[in-house]
Amino acid sequence: MYLRRCGKTRSGAEQKHWQLVESVRTERGPRQRVVAYLGSMDEPAREGIRLGALDKTGVLQRQLFDEDLEPEWAVIDTKRVRVERSRDFGGSWLALKILDILGLSELFEAAIPSGREDVPWSIMALVLIVCRLCYPSSELRISECLYERSALEDLLGLPADKINDDRLYRALDRLLPHKEALERHLKEKIGTLFNLEYDLMLYDVTSTYIEGIGADNEQMLHGYSRDQRADCRQVCIALVVSRCGLPLGYEVFDGNRADVSTVEEIVTKIEKQYGVADRIWVMDRGMVSQKNIDFLQQGGRRYILGASRSLLKQYERALLDGQWTAIKDGLDVQLCPASAMRPRQQDPQGQSEPGLEEQSTPAETFVLCRSRDRKAKEKAMIEKFEARIEEGLVKIAESCAKANTQQQGARQKGRKPGVSELERRIGALLSKNSRARRLFKVVVHPPDAKSADGPVVTWEKDEQKRAWCELSEGCYLLRTNISDWKPEDLWSAYIQLTEAESAFQIQKNDLKLRPIWHQTAERTKAHILICFLAYAAWKTFGQICKAAGLGDEPRQVFEEIAQIRMADVIMRTTTGVDIRRRCIIEPSKAQKVLLDRLHLRLPKQLRILEM
Numbered sequence: 337m338y339l340r341r342c343g344k345t346r347s348g349a350e351q352k353h354w355q356l357v358e359s360v361r362t363e364r365g366p367r368q369r370v371v372a373y374l375g376s377m378d379e380p381a382r383e384g385i386r387l388g389a390l391d392k393t394g395v396l397q398r399q400l401f402d403e404d405l406e407p408e409w410a411v412i413d414t415k416r417v418r419v420e421r422s423r424d425f426g427g428s429w430l431a432l433k434i435l436d437i438l439g440l441s442e443l444f445e446a447a448i449p450s451g452r453e454d455v456p457w458s459i460m461a462l463v464l465i466v467c468r469l470c471y472p473s474s475e476l477r478i479s480e481c482l483y484e485r486s487a488l489e490d491l492l493g494l495p496a497d498k499i500n501d502d503r504l505y506r507a508l509d510r511l512l513p514h515k516e517a518l519e520r521h522l523k524e525k526i527g528t529l530f531n532l533e534y535d536l537m538l539y540d541v542t543s544t545y546i547e548g549i550g551a552d553n554e555q556m557l558h559g560y561s562r563d564q565r566a567d568c569r570q571v572c573i574a575l576v577v578s579r580c581g582l583p584l585g586y587e588v589f590d591g592n593r594a595d596v597s598t599v600e601e602i603v604t605k606i607e608k609q610y611g612v613a614d615r616i617w618v619m620d621r622g623m624v625s626q627k628n629i630d631f632l633q634q635g636g637r638r639y640i641l642g643a644s645r646s647l648l649k650q651y652e653r654a655l656l657d658g659q660w661t662a663i664k665d666g667l668d669v670q671l672c673p674a675s676a677m678r679p680r681q682q683d684p685q686g687q688s689e690p691g692l693e694e695q696s697t698p699a700e701t702f703v704l705c706r707s708r709d710r711k712a713k714e715k716a717m718i719e720k721f722e723a724r725i726e727e728g729l730v731k732i733a734e735s736c737a738k739a740n741t742q743q744q745g746a747r748q749k750g751r752k753p754g755v756s757e758l759e760r761r762i763g764a765l766l767s768k769n770s771r772a773r774r775l776f777k778v779v780v781h782p783p784d785a786k787s788a789d790g791p792v793v794t795w796e797k798d799e800q801k802r803a804w805c806e807l808s809e810g811c812y813l814l815r816t817n818i819s820d821w822k823p824e825d826l827w828s829a830y831i832q833l834t835e836a837e838s839a840f841q842i843q844k845n846d847l848k849l850r851p852i853w854h855q856t857a858e859r860t861k862a863h864i865l866i867c868f869l870a871y872a873a874w875k876t877f878g879q880i881c882k883a884a885g886l887g888d889e890p891r892q893v894f895e896e897i898a899q900i901r902m903a904d905v906i907m908r909t910t911t912g913v914d915i916r917r918r919c920i921i922e923p924s925k926a927q928k929v930l931l932d933r934l935h936l937r938l939p940k941q942l943r944i945l946e947m
Contacts, residue, residue: 338356338357338359339354339355339356339357340354340355340357340368341353341354341355342354342355355370355371356370356371357369357370357371358371410907410909410915411909411910412907412908412909412910412915413907413908413909413910416907416908417905417906417907417908418905418906419903419904419905419906420903420904420906421903421904421918422901422902422903423484423485423486423487423901423902423903424470424485424486424487424898424901424902425486425487425900425901425902425920425921426897426898426899426900426901426923426927427469427470427486427894427897427898428466428470428486428487428488428491429487429491429900429938430877430894430897430898430936431465431466431469431470431873432462432466432491432492433936434469434873434876434877434880435462435465435466435873437529437876437880438522438525438526438872438873438876439521439525440461440462440465440518440521440869441458441462443517443518443521444457444458444461444462444511445458447514447517448461448510448511448514454498455494455498455503457506457507457510457511459492459494460503460504460506460507460510461507461510461511462492463478463483463488463492463494463499463504463507464478464504464507464508464511464866465866465869465870465873466486466488467482467483467486467488468847468848468866468867468869468870469847469870469873469874469894470486470898471485471486472846472847472848472870473848474853475501475504475505475508476501478499478501478504479499479500479501479503479504480501483496483499484496487902487942490902490918490942505859508859508862508863508866509858509859509862511862511865511866512858512861512862512865515861515865516609518865518869519583519584519585519586519609520609520610522583522869522872523584523585523610526582526872526875526876526879529876529879530879530883532578532580532582534578534584534610534613534615535579535614535615535616536578536579536615536616536618536829536832537576537578537584537606537615537616537617537618538576538577538578538579538618538832538833538835538836539574539575539576539599539602539617539618539619539623539836540574540575540619540620540833540836540837540839540840541572541573541574541575541589541595541598541622541623542562542572542573542575542840542844543559543560543561543562543563543570543571543572543573543591544563544570544571544573544844544849544850544851544852544864545561545563545565545568545569545570545850545851545852546568546569546570546571546851546852546853546854546855546860547568547851547852547853548853548855549569549855550569550855550860551855552855552856552857553571553855553856553857553860554590554857555571555588555589555590555591555857555860556569556570556571556591556860557569557570557590557591557592558570558591558592559572559590559591559592559593563844563850565851568851569591570591571588571589571590571591571852571860571864572588572589572590572591572593572595572598573586573587573588573589573840573864574586574587574588574589574598574602575836575839575840576602576606577835577836577839578835579829579832579835580835580875580879580888581835581836581838581839581875581878582872582875582876582879583839583868583871583872583875584606584610585602585605585606585609586864586868587601587602587605588860588861588864595622595623596622596623596624596625596628598623599619599623599628599631599632600627600628600631603617603631603632603635603637612635614638615637615638616638616639616640616818616829617632617637617638617639617640618639618640618641618829618830618832618833619639619641619642619833620641620642620833621641621642621643621644621645622642623641624641624642624643624644624815629641632817633699633817638816638817638818639816639817639818640814640815640816640818640826640829640830641814641815641816642812642813642814642815642830643702643812643813643814643815644813645812645813647702647813647815648808648811648812648813649804651672651702651704651813652804652807654670654672654704655704655706655807655808655811656807658670658672658704660706661823661824663823663824663827666707666708666709667705667706667707667708667827668705668706669703669704669705669706669823669824669826669827670703670704670823671701671702671703671704671823672701672702672703672704673701673702674700674701674702699817699819700815700816700817701815701816701817701818701819702813702814702815703813703814703815703816703823703826703827703830704811704813705811705812705813705814705827706810706811707810707811707812708810709810710809710810710812711809711810711811712810713810714809714810715806715809715810717771718771718772718775718805718809721769721770721771721772721773722769722772722775724765724768724769724772725765725766725769725772725773725775725776726776728765728769729762729765729776729778729793729795732758732761732762732765732793733792733793733794736758736790736791736792736793739790754791755780755782755791758780758791758793759780762778762780762793766778774798774801774805775797775798775801775802775805776795776796776797776798777795777796777797777798778793778794778795779793779794779795780792780793781793781794814826814827814830839871839875842871842874843867843868843871846874846891847867847870847871847874848867849863849864849867852864874890877890877893877894878890880934881893881934884933884934884935885933886930886933886934893930893934896926896927896930897927897930897931899927900920900921900923900927900938901920901921902918902919902920902921902942903918903919903921904916904917904918904919905917905918905919917941918941918942919940919941919942920938920939920940920941920942923938
């Protein structure tokens with residue numbers, strides 16, 4: 337319940353009357369019912385009614401009693417004015433504004449029905465998402481200190497003593513079953529707000545690791561770690577975003593799941609949620625296999641995929657004398673039909689060239705791309721690894737020569753390095769510098785039985801492979817079944833995959849998706865869901881900033897507004913009574929400009945709630 341002002345005019349004079357109004361849910365949606373007409377009341381009387389408008393949870397509805405008050409005058413002892421309870425305000429306030437725009441508050445209230453809980457789970461869900469945006473940390477730290485340093489107690493009307501880690505953990509459990517409903521709601525809401533077309537589906541996979549054993553989570557397994565933490569168990573997260581990086585859906589897979597094995601499952605999931613439409617799937621070459629290509633083609637789906645680098649060899653002639661088209665400075669492309677691919681070569685034993693697991697189909701077109709910046713980067717990397725390999729081989733050869741010399745001087749006393757030991761050392765060296773390993777031919781010669789000398793290491797550089805390496809530097813290949821697009825349009829669509837990569841970086845770095853501290857499967861999934869919702873709010877704010885002419889990267893704007901604080905100003909009157917006012921600290925000039933461009937207005941003063 338809350339108070340609502342209703343003005344009446346009598347003889348040209350405006351009078352302020354008040355109603356006690358209750359918000360109720362009906363079959364036609366939320367409606368307001370007038371409980372009582374209270375007539376004209378002064379502020380102390382309204383304060384009493386206001387405190388009586390608390391619901392059974394003791395939580396005030398947000399953004400109530402924000403009317404303009406008449407001036408009140410008092411004589412203040414200026415020597416005894418002090419400030420207390422300084423707290424962060426801007427970040428929490430802005431985060432709640434974004435969640436209101438997305439309609440998550442209403443969705444939580446409708447999806448998670450109220451029961452016998454002391455605090456509504458819908459309010460606890462807001463606490464989790466806002467803290468993930470403003471103070472990304474664990475639920476334990478939220479309950480111990482982060483909630484108290486924020487303005488959420490005033491904005492949500494939820495006292496700090498009602499926040500504890502157990503209640504936050506249970507809120508995660510309550511929220512997780514509504515994952516698909518939240519994905520659908522966000523897709524429709526964001527699409528409507530910004531008039532988006534979901535024509536491109538950008539798909540990528542990452543991993544995130546757990547601190548601890550994770551024995552109660554069967555999905556936590558050792559696998560290829562994108563975080564360089566192969567010592568930790570992990571889960572894989574598959575994410576689908578639009579061309580501007582707005583999230584559409586995600587799934588959590590086992591930590592040792594191969595990227596290529598997730599494609600059919602995630603495509604089926606998205607089509608089940610949003611229907612089969614004329615969409616284009618964009619994936620990198622790690623998702624490509626002949627099975628996946630057949631699956632996409634059988635369903636009539638269109639796609640743009642990164643082709644295996646091994647297929648680049650089949651277009652050697654196009655690299656040499658193809659018709660390149662410059663689409664921007666330092667980037668050239670050319671269309672290559674699948675029929676132009678040279679036949680696969682076989683060695684004398686009848687074996688095909690390695691690494692060509694997927695083959696082209698007649699309906700496909702290949703896009704050959706050549707980047708000047710990428711060429712310079714790859715050239716520098718190969719030169720670095722080549723130098724490391726050569727330096728390592730010199731050391732291995734010198735150690736063999738030194739061992740042989742010592743062996744002769746000691747008259748066969750001591751240990752000779754064996755062939756298998758040298759091969760292991762060479763293998764480790766080449767593995768650490770794999771980008772340049774194909775440029776070297778290394779041979780370990782076993783020791784001569786007639787001589788006391790040990791094994792000898794020799795090597796030479798493969799000039800034929802070096803020539804191919806120089807020719808293909810900076811080049812990569814795309815494959816698609818879209819026949820009516822220009823090559824620059826195909827390249828532009830594929831390069832949008834950077835939005836999916838950026839999504840993972842934002843979630844991991846800004847929203848602290850990693851590491852995961854939860855040990856059970858359900859809590860792990862709930863943690864990832866909170867990060868997903870916070871990321872949706874992040875990208876929504878990015879679209880708002882873009883519409884306001886502030887760019888589409890919200891990080892700096894959010895951090896600037898988050899610096900706005902609130903504090904209690906206590907003033908001692910001449911009668912000995914303290915007047916306490918909870919005020920928003922005046923924003924700086926830069927903050928005022930940002931708020932003005934975003935069409936946001938800070939409240940001048942907050943009510944002090946007596947809980």
